[in-house]
Amino acid sequence: MNTAAAHPAHAPGMDVVTVIGDGQLARMMQTAAIELGQSIRLLAGAEDSSAAQVCADVLIGDYTDYDDLLRAVEGASAVTFDHEHVPNEHLQALIDAGVNVQPVPSALVHAQDKLIMRTRLKEIGAPVPEFAEITSVDDAARFYELVDGAVCLKARRGGYDGHGVWFPKSAEELQETVTDLLAKDVPLMAERKLAFDRELSAMVARTPSGEVAPWPVVESVQSDGICVETIAPAPGLSPRLAGQAAEVAGQIATELGVTGDLAVELFQVGEEIFVNELAMRPHNTGHWTQDGSTTSQFEQHLRAVLDYPLGATDMTAPVTVMANTLGAATNPEMPVMDRVRGVLRRFPHAKIHLYGKEYRAGRKLGHVNVSGRDVEATRREAQLAAHYITDAVWADGFIES
């Protein structure tokens, strides 16, 4: 622990929630905490990080250092996370010391290790693509044959936003990739590559007491493995499949003992769904809830980890579309503030959320939520707005009069 960066003042008589991590998820938890009268203590890597910019009680430290964690949780009612990278042995040690960690490592491990996750989901009957552990080139060859070459190779741990995933085009390429990765001590698994129609996300929150609240299932549009857009509710999703997706998410939350938000990313193949990934925290596919649901995923996560009753998850508009603003290949000369002005001028009902981050190509810098009645019109507005913030041009050629 280097420094205590700020003044540790908190609301009298209310809970203090320690959040480990300093990214946009922690930042947006703070907006929910402020309104609920809670306050957050942050264990941040840097004083100028996304979340540290907006919190009063910030400890600068290393989330892999047990002593730093111990100082960060002192006096907190609950401890939660904006990422999955805290070593589980430290979390277990905190729990053994009487700290209220939510979610617990025995749940978190399923968001950390893709093989453990799939093995467990299969056990509880949740739909997952065929998969196998890959510890040798032979394992890989066997799986390649089993799935007729439709192989998706994954690092068991540490992958995100398209990192740690490979789609070998031949048995030879698979063999080479596996040889290479095993030589680097990357634990691997493989699963059947599905020809899916689209990706969905089913989010729920669950409290330690066992209350579960699902949001409507959304469509998640990915580009290069990164979520670029979500459409709530998922257009044209059959009530049967919507019900099944929400049920699977609730089942996973309960069976795995998840607390707080759980995002279940799904592949839709015809009238079937398969679980792709899990995240046990607020998630990009839930950002739409800030402006489209009675209870946002950030408020719900805090309520859940504090074992408060969960909030209503109805939609407040027929459609809400979230579009991510990802740093363009080259940052345009127009100042970001002027791009924001441009969007707000053209779309007075667009809700812009920015994360306070320095520009970097491909980096998630913010998102835009637009609510409306018509799916395609709403999508178009959200896309145009997000694109203008990153590229400083209107993709539809709009010229302001």
Added chain:
Amino acid sequence: MNTAAAHPAHAPGMDVVTVIGDGQLARMMQTAAIELGQSIRLLAGAEDSSAAQVCADVLIGDYTDYDDLLRAVEGASAVTFDHEHVPNEHLQALIDAGVNVQPVPSALVHAQDKLIMRTRLKEIGAPVPEFAEITSVDDAARFYELVDGAVCLKARRGGYDGHGVWFPKSAEELQETVTDLLAKDVPLMAERKLAFDRELSAMVARTPSGEVAPWPVVESVQSDGICVETIAPAPGLSPRLAGQAAEVAGQIATELGVTGDLAVELFQVGEEIFVNELAMRPHNTGHWTQDGSTTSQFEQHLRAVLDYPLGATDMTAPVTVMANTLGAATNPEMPVMDRVRGVLRRFPHAKIHLYGKEYRAGRKLGHVNVSGRDVEATRREAQLAAHYITDAVWADGFIES
């Protein structure tokens, strides 16, 4: 300036807005600022004040001290307020030094001095009750006669929440009160006491560029001069009167050069309205917008003082009711967090906003927003929720099963 309490980290490339004042209005501006990617620098009286609890960049100082103000505004794109008590000569000096103060003192004076306000409103043709400056017992006697004894005596400056207002029951009582107050050097005015049907509030925001955006006119329910409830939109308000109220508010904003939020508190007498008070900042009667409008008054205030385009002000539900939680005569034993749990359990759609303040009888500690379809049902829920948070009992005798 005593200390810089926190780490002054801000979002790169974005505006810093200095907010003078550390109450709940500044606190809730911070939630809007976070999402917009802005960040706030606070000039606060104490590290543990409502707003200082939730901001990173906090300077502890005295808003009546010019040097403290000067340090607080350094490098800020705009300076705004959560109260009207900064000396105008200091604000003028800041403006002369090139600081972007919003709203400017020539507008603010109308929210500070009730006589200047009424005189100006009369000039621009806005409806105000008959009024007079009271500098002597003779002035008072003359006005008493003019209005047939229906006198409301007011301190020109410093009144709020029912303070600084007197309703003398006789000519003698008026004379005594005036004598007493003038002896204490309290500048006075009197106006005709109206037998009004109810109170309304018309809120608008205005940018330095002159854009004006009104919210729907709300009914404001007062108890002992304190706003305890608002109902949006004002039930049964004729379209003509709603239009007139919004128009008057817009006219006042424009004619007086207001920037940021403007709350125009109104008396309704039959099919007539009269201006009662003005506030040039987010206002209690606009708290409902956090959960009932596409753009909250806190976001709109920031957008306005930064001269950003204003946001859409549509309602997101047919009815939204705000009920204040005022500290009960005696603070119940049940911890506040358990009262919050009780409300959230019974009303999963209620949105609780707490200010991080120590309990004090009659103090505004928070508010509850409830949205719904039916006015009376929604009011009842908001009232029950607010009452449970302050009194720890259900006013309707509800017993949890």
